[in-house]
Each structure stands twice: as structure tokens, then as C-alpha cells.
Amino acid sequence: MxxxxxxxxxxxxxxxxxxxLRKNTHRYLRGLPLVTGNYDLxxxxxxxxxxxxxxxGQIGVRQGRIVTIHDDKDPVKASRRIExxxxxxxxxxxxxxxxFRDPGFTHKEDFESGTRAAAAxxxxxxxxxxxxxxxxxxxxxxxxxxxxxxxxxxVDFGHNASAAExxxxxxxxxxxxxxxxxxxxxxAGGSMKDTGGTSVTDRxxxxxxxxxxxxxxLPLYVHPHDHELYNLFANREKQRSGRDFRAYARAVxxxxxxxxxxxxxxxxxxxxxxxxxxxxxxxxxRESARLVRAAKDLGRAVTAExxxxxxxxxxxxxxxxxxxxxxxNVWTPERDAEALWAALDDGTIDVVASDHGPHTSEExxxxxxxxxxxxxxxxxxxxxxxxxxxxxxxxxxTLERVVELCCTNPAKLTGLxxxxxxxxxGADADLVVLDMxxxxxxxxxxxHYRCGWASTExxxxxxxxxxxxxxxxxxxxxxxxxxEAGSGRLVTPCRGPWSER
Ligand code: DOR
Ligand code: ZN
Numbered sequence: 001m002x003x004x005x006x007x008x009x010x011x012x013x014x015x016x017x018x019x020x021l022r023k024n025t026h027r028y029l030r031g032l033p034l035v036t037g038n039y040d041l042x043x044x045x046x047x048x049x050x051x052x053x054x055x056x057g058q059i060g061v062r063q064g065r066i067v068t069i070h071d072d073k074d075p076v077k078a079s080r081r082i083e084x085x086x087x088x089x090x091x092x093x094x095x096x097x098x099x100f101r102d103p104g105f106t107h108k109e110d111f112e113s114g115t116r117a118a119a120a121x122x123x124x125x126x127x128x129x130x131x132x133x134x135x136x137x138x139x140x141x142x143x144x145x146x147x148x149x150x151x152x153x154x155v156d157f158g159h160n161a162s163a164a165e166x167x168x169x170x171x172x173x174x175x176x177x178x179x180x181x182x183x184x185x186x187x188a189g190g191s192m193k194d195t196g197g198t199s200v201t202d203r204x205x206x207x208x209x210x211x212x213x214x215x216x217x218l219p220l221y222v223h224p225h226d227h228e229l230y231n232l233f234a235n236r237e238k239q240r241s242g243r244d245f246r247a248y249a250r251a252v253x254x255x256x257x258x259x260x261x262x263x264x265x266x267x268x269x270x271x272x273x274x275x276x277x278x279x280x281x282x283x284x285x286r287e288s289a290r291l292v293r294a295a296k297d298l299g300r301a302v303t304a305e306x307x308x309x310x311x312x313x314x315x316x317x318x319x320x321x322x323x324x325x326x327x328x329n330v331w332t333p334e335r336d337a338e339a340l341w342a343a344l345d346d347g348t349i350d351v352v353a354s355d356h357g358p359h360t361s362e363e364x365x366x367x368x369x370x371x372x373x374x375x376x377x378x379x380x381x382x383x384x385x386x387x388x389x390x391x392x393x394x395x396x397x398t399l400e401r402v403v404e405l406c407c408t409n410p411a412k413l414t415g416l417x418x419x420x421x422x423x424x425x426g427a428d429a430d431l432v433v434l435d436m437x438x439x440x441x442x443x444x445x446x447x448h449y450r451c452g453w454a455s456t457e458x459x460x461x462x463x464x465x466x467x468x469x470x471x472x473x474x475x476x477x478x479x480x481x482x483x484e485a486g487s488g489r490l491v492t493p494c495r496g497p498w499s500e501r
Contacts, residue, residue, distance in 0.1 A: 039067065041472050042078035043431055047088040049403050050423045059089065061429040064471035068425050082467065082474075084433045090403050091423050092124025092430030092470065093385055094410035096160075096179075097221075097281065097305065097353035099377060100126075103148060104133025108358045109450045111152035112485045114381065117356075117448035118155050119476045119483060121382035122465030124430035125410075125420055125491060126155055127178050130162035135197030137162045139175035146176060146490055153488025154481065155470055156430075158414065160221055162198040166208040173216035176492050178414050179279065180213045182206070183223040184263050185230075201227055207270055214276040218493070219303070219413060221279045224263025224288070233259065234372060245324045248371030249314075249331035257285035257336065264288045268295050268302065277301040279413060283349060284310040284332050286339035293348045303350040303413060306340055308384040311352075312391075313455050315340075325367025327455045329357075329378050344397065344405065351413055352388075352405040354380035358451035378455040382447050385432075386440065387456070389463025393436060415493025433467035440464060448481065 041061040047054050048069065058070040060078070070076050100114035111128075118126050128149070130136040136145050142161055149157050161177035163169060169180065184206065187196035200206050213220040233254025237247040252259060264280055268291055271278040280292055283304045295302045309329045313319050315337035320327045332340065343349045357377020367374030388402045411421025420428050440461045444454040468476035475483035 039076065039078040040064075041080045041082070041429065041469075042076050043082045043084060043089055043433070043469070044075070045084035045089040045433070046086050048423055049088060049090045049399060051408065053400070059423065059429070059431065061472045064429055064473075066423065066425055066427050066429050069423070082433065082469075084467075087466070088399060088434045088436065089423065090122075090399070090432050090434060091407040091421050091427075092155075092432055092468065093122050093406045094125045094127075094414065094416070094421050095123045095354050095356070095381055096127045096351060096410045096413060097307075098126050098128050098356040098381055099131060099358070100128045100149075100356075101358065102132060102152070103145070107450075108360060109356075109379075111149045111157075112154065113448060113450045114356065115152070115154045115157070115488055116481045116483075117379075117382040119468050119470070119481045120448050120465075120479060122385045122432040122434075122468050122476075123354075123381055124155050124432070124468060124470045124475075125157065125416070126153075126381070127158045127160050127414060129160055129198075130181055131183075131196075131198045135162045135164070136172070136177075137165045137197050138168045139171040142172055142175045142177060150486065150488075150490055152485050154475060154483035154485060155488045156420075156428075156491050157488055158491050158493070163209045163213055163220060164198050164200055166205065166212045169209070169212035169216060173218055176490070177218060178491075178493050179219045179221055180209075180216075181221045181223070182209055184225040184266070185223070185227045203266070206266075207274070210270045210274040210276045214274050217277070219277040219279045221281055221305075222263075222267045223281050224260055224267055226259050226262035226266070229255065229259045229262055238372070243370040243372050245320065245328055245367050245371040248367070249320055249328060251372075252330050253333060257287060260285055260330075261287045261291065264291050268292070268300075271295070271300060271302060275301065278303070279351075280304045282307060282310075282330070282355070283343065284330060284340055285336045289339050289343040289348050293343070293346075296348065303409075304343075304348060305351045305353050306344060306349045307355045308352065308380050308387055309355070309378055309455060310337065310340055311344075312387045312459075313378075319455070323455055323457065325364045325371055325374050326453055326457070327378070328367065328371060329376050329455070341396070345401070349405070350409045352384070353410070354384050356381035358449060360451060361453050364453065379444075379447075379449045379451060379453075380456070382449065383442055383454065383456045383461075386442065386461040386464050387459070389434060389436060390461045393462045414491075416491060420491070429469060429472040431467075431469040432465045433469075434463060435466045436463045438462070438464040438466065446479075
């Protein structure tokens with residue numbers, strides 16, 4: 001079905017040159033009759049967050065796309081209206097990093113349950129990771145992965161393919177990969193369970209991966225890590241204090257985050273040498289942020305990701321004591337968490353993505369006494385926008401910056417600028433209506449997560465998505481997801497020069 005880009009079902013595949021984003025917007029508008037009124041849907045609000053700031057108005061939607069934003073006070077004619085009043089309207093969130101476990105581990109999550117959770121969380125586009133079974137290391141595996149996802153998704157989607165086989169990178173790009181992902185560690189096992197076929201430790205192979213991905217023009221997403229240093233600090237902790245979740249949390253941060261920082265430094269140096277568009281995942285330390293900032297200051301093609309657990313959960317040791325393995329993921333010591341927030345504010349971090357990583361509670365339980373053998377993923381796709389809205393209400397970050405981190409910049413990273421991630425004429429009508437006063441105590445039991453637990457359990461939030469609209473269709477209202485499996489569509493990138501933004 002997706003044998004080459006020209007046969008893909010989206011118009012974006014027509015856009016082949018690096019500078020085509022603006023052109024693409026025009027192409028989009030060209031197909032739309034420019035008469036006003038008679039929209040399929042109009043969404044009115046006093047607070048629409050657009051790329052040019054907040055404004056009031058009525059968003060006119062036809063055939064799933066935004067046609068215009070009207071200033072008129074009188075209601076514009078439409079088949080359907082949503083009067084949001086004072087409730088803010090933002091673009092649908094784009095999550096560039098989810099583990100939906102499908103195929104291979106669908107007892108933890110599948111593409112339908114995962115995308116239902118996404119819709120409930122205000123996320124209208126997701127990009128899943130290749131550590132599935134079989135991993136997406138070649139074009140045939142990618143095609144069948146996308147067909148399976150297309151049959152189940154309720155939000156739009158794309159896939160970050162495995163870069164582990166350098167010789168297959170070109171064919172994966174041609175078959176519709178959005179980006180490439182590599183873990184700098186050995187395959188399956190331990191706390192990075194299920195990563196067989198997606199990981200590398202050999203630096204020569206990693207260098208070849210940088211070269212091959214560079215040829216495709218797509219970004220390479222790197223999970224930074226140094227496994228020899230990890231083994232050193234893991235062994236020291238095991239000898240000193242055993243194998244429980246506390247020992248694991250400390251081991252990963254051994255040597256003041258030298259495991260993470262060495263991974264970042266190696267990836268940045270390969271990027272400098274080869275020129276590949278590098279997206280550094282999981283930035284969560286002072287020094288990693290400094291290294292990324294220095295590379296960006298030199299104009300290098302580098303972007304960076306932060307994750308909600310590091311900002312909201314594992315930055316507080318008391319959450320780790322309370323939730324044990326259900327909080328881990330990595331511990332983020334206070335001064336690193338502060339640096340991470342500063343990096344969000346100053347633009348060092350471009351993108352926040354959930355790293356939604358469900359595992360079974362049986363697997364997690366092991367972590368109370370042996371976290372070195374338990375998996376380190378935690379589910380977040382449904383709750384992370386709520387956590388950010390709570391931070392907006394607390395005055396910690398602006399709603400505009402949340403939109404940049406969670407919508408606009410992810411669209412640029414994935415080649416969808418102009419198409420998704422902003423409320424502007426020509427873009428898909430992916431919209432989220434927020435209730436900034438909505439109070440909640442987060443609970444896995446009220447979520448769409450298949451795994452049945454969440455590290456956000458018991459957290460109080462103020463602010464929630466109350467309506468999610470995907471291409472002009474309401475797919476969630478007041479927490480209830482109403483969308484058919486298979487109604488989400490594959491989106492393929494239109495390459496833009498991120499480094500020249
Ligand atoms: O915490 C993580 N969980 N990090 C990874 O890189 C993998 C992920 C997972 O698959 O759960
Ligand atoms: Zn991940």
C-alpha cells in the first residue's frame with residue numbers, strides 16, 4: 001500500500017524539495033473554494049492561539065481544513081458550530097515519541113488503545129517508535145507496520161523507523177519513514193526491554209547510520225547513552241546498596257549524569273562530522289542541555305526533546321519513593337530539573353514528547369526489589385497536556401510556549417509545517433478546546449491506557465482538553481472518545497530545512 005512516496009495518500013508527498021513548505025500551503029489552499037460562510041464546522045473562541053499570537057474569532061473549517069479565521073462578531077454560517085466562549089483553542093498536539101507496542105506487545109498497548117488515549121489527551125497526531133516485534137528495520141516491515149496502524153488508529157500517525165541496519169535506511173525513507181530512531185545501547189533486556197533490532201553500541205556502525213540517514217534528509221532521533229559507563233555505575237550501586245528502584249535511579253545518574261552526557265557528546269560529534277539532522281531525545285541534565293545549546297549556537301542541524309516525566313514526576317524524589325518502579329524512567333535531580341525548565345524557556349529544547357512507554361504491572365512490580373531487570377517506560381500520552389496546562393495555571397510557562405513545544409515545533413521536526421501544528425488557513429483542522437479551570441486527580445482507572453497504571457496516579461491537575469477535533473471531526477468530548485478504528489490517517493513528511501528555520 002505504501003510502496004513509494006508517490007503512492008501515498010496525502011498531498012504532502014507531492015512536496016519533494018526542501019523549501020517547499022510555503023508552496024505546500026498554497027497548494028492546499030488552491031483546492032479550497034474561497035467563498036466565506038457555509039462551513040462544515042465553525043469553532044468560535046475569545047482565545048485562539050495562532051502562530052501570530054492570541055486572538056478571538058471564528059475558525060471556519062471545510063473538508064477537514066481551516067479555511068480562514070473570521071473576525072466577525074455575528075455567527076458565520078456553518079453546518080455545525082462549537083461555541084468555546086472563553087475557553088482557549090490550540091492546535092492538536094503532535095506527539096513525536098510514543099511506544100504503542102503494536103505489533104508484538106499488544107497486551108501492553110495497541111494502536112487503537114494508544115491512539116484513543118492520545119485523543120483523550122488532546123493529541124491528534126502521533127509518531128510511534130520502532131521497538132516493536134518485528135522491529136521496523138526494513139521496508140517490508142515498515143509497510144506492514146503502517147498498514148496495521150492504519151487499520152486501528154483514531155488519530156493521524158506516522159512512524160520513526162529503526163536505523164539499526166544502515167544498508168536499509170534508504171529503502172525505509174522511500175517507504176514512508178518520518179524519521180529514524182536509534183538507541184545507543186545493546187538490544188533487548190534489562191531496563192530497556194523490547195529494544196532488540198533498534199539499538200547499537202558499535203561506534204563505527206553508529207557513524208554509518210549517521211551517514212545513511214544524512215543522505216535521506218530525514219532527522220535521526222538518538223537515545224543518548226554510554227553502556228560501558230552504565231555498567232560501571234550499575235555494578236557500583238548493586239554492590240553498595242543492592243538492586244532496588246532507588247539503587248537503579250542513582251546508578252543511571254552516576255557520575256553526575258556522565259552516562260547520558262557522554263551519549264549526547266558522541267551523537268553531537270557525529271552530527272558535526274557528518275552533518276545529519278540530529279534530534280537528541282531525553283535531554284534531562286544540565287550538561288546535556290549545555291552541550292545541545294552550544295551546538296545550536298553554532299548553527300548546527302540539532303534539535304532536542306524533553307519528556308514530561310523529567311519535568312513533572314521524576315524531578316521529585318518523593319514521587320519515586322511513593323511510586324517506586326511505576327515512576328521510573330530516569331530520576332531527574334533537582335538542579336538538573338531546574339536546568340531542564342530553563343532549557344525549555346530559552347529554546348534549547350524544541351519539542352516535548354510523551355515517550356509514552358507502557359509495560360505490564362507484573363513487569364513493573366519486579367522493580368521494587370530489582371529495577372535493573374524491570375522495564376523503564378511509563379505511560380504519558382493521555383496526561384501530559386494536562387500537566388502542562390497545570391503549569392500554565394501556576395505561571396510556570398505560557399500557553400503559547402506550550403503550543404510551540406507540543407504542536408508547532410513537532411510539526412516542523414516531522415516535515416508537517418503548514419499542514420499540522422498551527423491554527424492557520426490551509427492547515428488541517430486539528431483543534432483542541434481547553435477548559436483551564438477543569439480540576440482532576442489523575443487516575444489510570446479513568447484513562448484509556450491498557451496497562452492499568454500510570455506514574456501520574458494521584459496527581460492534581462487544573463486545566464484539561466475537553467474537545468479534540470481531528471481534521472474537522474470531533475473525536476473526543478469531555479473525556480469520551482468517539483472515533484472509529486482506522487479513521488486516523490498516515491501523514492508523510494514534506495521536508496523542510498529545520499536547520500535554516
Ligand atoms: O524509558 C524508556 N522506555 N526508554 C526507552 O528508550 C524505551 C522505552 C520503552 O520502550 O518503554
Ligand atoms: Zn522512548
